[in-house]
Amino acid sequence: MPEKDSMDTALKIDRFGHFKLWHGAGSAVVAISFSSVFGGCLPCKIFGTNSSIMRTVGYSVFSAIFNVGWAAAQVSHMYWSMVNCITLNPTSRVVLASCRNAFTMVANLTLYAVALAVFSASKSRTRIDIENEVETNVPGKVRQRISWAHWFKKVLYYQVAVLYMLTRLVTNVSQALLAFYVINDLQMGQSSKAVVPAIIYICSFVVSVILQEMTWTGNRLKVFFTAGSVLWIFSGAGILILPSSMHNIMYLLSVTIGVANALMTVNALS
Structure with a gap:
């Protein structure tokens, strides 16, 4: 029988591998379903009809498939599982979550840089070592897999769920709705749809x-x-x-929103 530390490491590597399989499969499902949602009504083309019922069914089905794939990729990799599997050290977890958040900002900034170029051209208005840590087993005790129902008896489970849900709600609002707010409510220029989110991400x-x-x-x-x-x-x-007459203050608010998003997201995940 191998030593306990080696067995624990093997278990973690095995679980990490499973996470990668879930993430890969989820990414593939997202790629197929996402292109189907925005690439037109695929069932309409297959059955040769463009009725409202067929469009509703088609978009609903692929949207549901997208959410399944997104959840598989998100849960297995993007937020909780891999970070907690790689390390138990709070500082290392913050580093990993910060790295992920930073590269998310880079990806989004690239998108908004392209958007800014399009809107501008448009005529319309110290290095920290991260160690893989293993849990220490008590000699003589056997590792047992915890039942999924066990978590529903823990108050901490609901605390974490509410905390994470509200954090994601806050960040999603800033990402999805601010572009409409600056145009429709503040009557800012078209370029602000890219500039305001870009400031937040920077x-x-x-x-x-x-x-x-x-x-x-x-x-x-x-x-x-x-x-x-x-x-x-x-x-x-x-x-x-x-008020819309003072819309330039929105650029200052964008700075505070960006800082708040990072503080909430990184610390909530860590």
Whole structure:
């Protein structure tokens, strides 16, 4: 029988491999379903009809498939599983979450750089070592897989679920709705649809990089998450009362939103 440490490492590698399979399969499903949603009504082309019922069924089915694939990729890799499997150290987890958040910002900034170019041309208005850590087993005790129903008896399960749900809600609102807000409510120029989100992502990127260089404890995670939450409350209040005649203040609010997003996302995941 192999030594306990070797067995634990093998178990983690095995689980990590399963995560990669889920992530790969989820990514493939997302690629197929996403292109089907935005590439036209595929069932309409297959059955040779363009009725509203067929379009509704077609888009609904592929949207549902997309959400299944997205959940598989998201849960297995993008947020919780791989980070927690790689390391138990709070500082290392923040570093990994910060790296992921930073590269997400880079990807989104690239998108908004392209959008800015399109809107502008349009005529319309210290290095930290990350170690793989293994849990220490108590001699004589056998590892047992916890039942899935076990978590529903834990208060912490619901605390984490609510915390993560609200964090994602906040960041998704800033990503999806601000472009409509600056155009429809603040009456800003078309380029602002790219500039405002770009400022948010740049600030999030900078904060994510800074967070990597800090040493983390549970209390510090809570303090920084709370700071991000307070920043977002003030930013949201500013958005609520901001008149269109003072729309330039939105650029300042974009800075605070970007900082708040990074503080909340990185610390919530860590």
